[in-house]
Amino acid sequence: MFKHIRFFFRRYVVLIMLSIIVLFVLNLYLGYAIAVNPVTGDLKKSPGAIIEKVSEGLLESEDGRLELSEEGKNLLTESGAWAILIDNSSSDVIWNDHVPPEVPSHFTPTDIAGFSRYYLKDYPAFTWENPNGLLVLGFPKDSYMRLGDKYYSIPVLQKTITQALPLMLVFSLLAVMVIYIISGTLMMRPVKNVVAGLDALSRNCPVSLKEKGAFSEVFASINQTSAILSQKNEALKKKDNARANWIAGVSHDIRTPLSIILGYAEGLKASNDNETQQAGETISHQALRIRSLVNDLNLASKLEYEMQPLCLEPIDVMESLRQVISDTLNNGLPEQYTIDFDYHDNCGGCLVKGDAKLFERVLVNLIQNSIRHNPDGCDIVVRLEKRAEELELTVSDNGIGATQEKLKQIRSATHYIQNEEESAIQNHGLGLFIVKKVVSVMNGKIAFESECNKYFSVKIILPMFHSTEVNDVNLTRENRTY
Template sequence: MKSVPKLIRRFVGIMLLSSVLLIILNLALLVIYTLNQAPNSSPWMTAQKVADNLLQDGNEYVLTEDTEIELQNTNAWAIFIDNATMNVVWQTDTLPETVPMSYTVSDIASLTRGYIDGYPTFTGEAENGLVVLGYPKDSFWKHMWPSWDYNVIANLPKTVLSVLAINIALIFIIYVIANSKLLKSVKPIVSGIQALSANEEVHLREKGLLSELAVNINKTSDILQTQSRQLRKKETARANWIAGVSHDIRTPLSMVMGYAGQLENDLQLSEDTRKKATVIVRQSKRMRNLINDLNLASKLEYNMQPINSERQNLIAVIRQVVVDFINMNIDETYTIEWETDETLTACPVCIDKDLIKRAVSNLIQNSINHNEQGCHIFVRVISEDKVCTVVVADDGIGATDEQMEKLNNTPHYMVCDEKTTEQRHGLGLLIVKQIIFAHNGKMLIQHSEYGGFEVDLSLPMTM
């Protein structure tokens, strides 16, 4: 059952990908939010900038205009504490009244890391003192005691990764537990669908999250099984009908052939009457062959014809078929040439010898039947890529591309369709195709290199 693990892997992959994307998205949003919420993200740098741009003019201090505008834009205030007196010797106009004007060393230490009267303060070093920059009370939060144990900092990456791994494991466990019921319901559904494709009877338990789907699969199985049983009954009836008709026709046909043969050899009859008897005999033989072909095609169609496969040399089998035709003393207008490469002495295949001989005989006879003016027939065996191919070709009238397409793809006598009034041909080719398919081979009908008709029969080679 490969589909369920694949489904689980897909679910887990989606979960992990979603988690990673959510983490990245949250980090990006946090950075954007922080930047938007902190227009003055470097107050320490701003304090140092004020200290650098605070100029002494005699006994007074003057701040450059651009720096003063920057403080106004951030609602910040500033003072300058003299090193010698520890008093404020310069201040901005926006200085709150509650801010002290004199400081001790401890006050300086406190405001450096914390606040003055609730205002977050930041310091910048000047030549003769200290610049203190203050912001509105709710603008910054300051960490009053910025000291950490060294081991905590040193082990921070490992700690973060461990916490992350634990979180991922917990998310996975929660996800599996939450979806185990669904996965338990999916497995029989998948098994049922696979059984349907194999035409097996399916009865799933109609409970759980996918109960409605299970009900539909059960109904589908019942419909398919009913259709399969009806089809088997029809096939059996058709096969029995063909076998019965074939058997019933043979006896009267044998009598017709027997009496016609006597009339054909009766010297007391006129020449014209004897010729008519000859036609009756010839057409009766044709009817007998058609009945035999139809019966064989029916057996092959419904797997009623046993296939007695044995290891054979395909070259020897096909050569025997050619020799038998040559010995039949067929009309001189038909010649058969054996074109197999003399260096190819063996082509081992596992076949039913009689059926393969019947198939090749049908092809040779097909070339004779469809070329009344005569033709040359070429037979050869080719061995290539562990496949043995029998080629039967002629230089006769051939067939059009449209006819080739129909012969390769259109069903013949054994398949009914709406075009029942249209006469069908090619029962001999159908038997050939069925024999080759029964041997796991392939059949291809195409134009021959001699300008006529060609059929290629490919069979897997036995090693």
């Protein structure tokens, strides 16, 4: 663990140091590029060009005096400069134009050497060799900056810096982004492999990561975990198959003795003795109940382990409801029970996609659930409504209901095998478990609501099925069994 933390820490330190070095070198290069290339602005109006023109225009008149040409005067006026001419032998100023009062009229060789490289009384000074002496041009104090033998126009330099700073910032950000993208890609690659491995484990998929690099120990742990889970899943699968096969075998084997019991029960029911008839009725009723439970157990097992063959087809919900309710009434519904079918007119012809036999089994189970758990009778209401692109089916009764604890267990139950914690679910038999599984297969949603001694309600919401070939949809009930 600490090994991986140190690895990441070193990576981040190296990343930060690399970013600092790159930014420093980049900005140093840009600064150097400005420093070695004097910023003069317009070359035709540069100090070198001006002093050369002024020197060419400084000539002796007929009376021996030095006079500056009009072009030279205009250049000095436009640039705000002043000029002096220093005699080579005496170092005295023998000519000047617009010279400031603080500029002396005599210079020593040391003074000349000083301002020829730097400033003259804080004025940027430039020199030029003239036939009559040393020509010196001085510019306003805030016009030029001299560094050695190079000079920079301060206004142009300010403009250049103003434009260069955003450029330097952009280049710096791009450099940092490139560094982070490259480094982040290299650092996140093993992390992505870890995430991909964990995601595969969550989906019970086998994982095989290359055990190399700084995350080799993590990769090895994930591979080991994957192998262990695969072994356990295989063992669980074998157990589940064995249990499902055992249940299917028992369900098959129990039918023969049940048939014999039912045959003898029918014989007892035909007896002239009332007690014998009553015993036959009881035996027949309990045998039928056992057969129903065995069938439910077998179906629940197949649904749970996805062994039940499904025949998905469009189902007319209205027709299925009518047929189930009609069969329930025709089979002899006790007098203490009533069934009311409430539906909206727009539900006619509405289709859902599912297995028709299993869907009818859902309807039967919901109605029988209300009958089975209310021995003193109740009123059962079956309601069908169309809401947008969904059908809402509700089966409710006003019987004894269920406690909130039982209701919570019914909602959260994912297994039908009885245990101490799920005994309340078994009080509602396998019927609701089968209902939940079938609704899930049909991509529907189910909700349970109840209040003790008041009502019990099951609401199923199913997505509607739209078919462009309704005439080819087989909605007949032939060859359908429960």
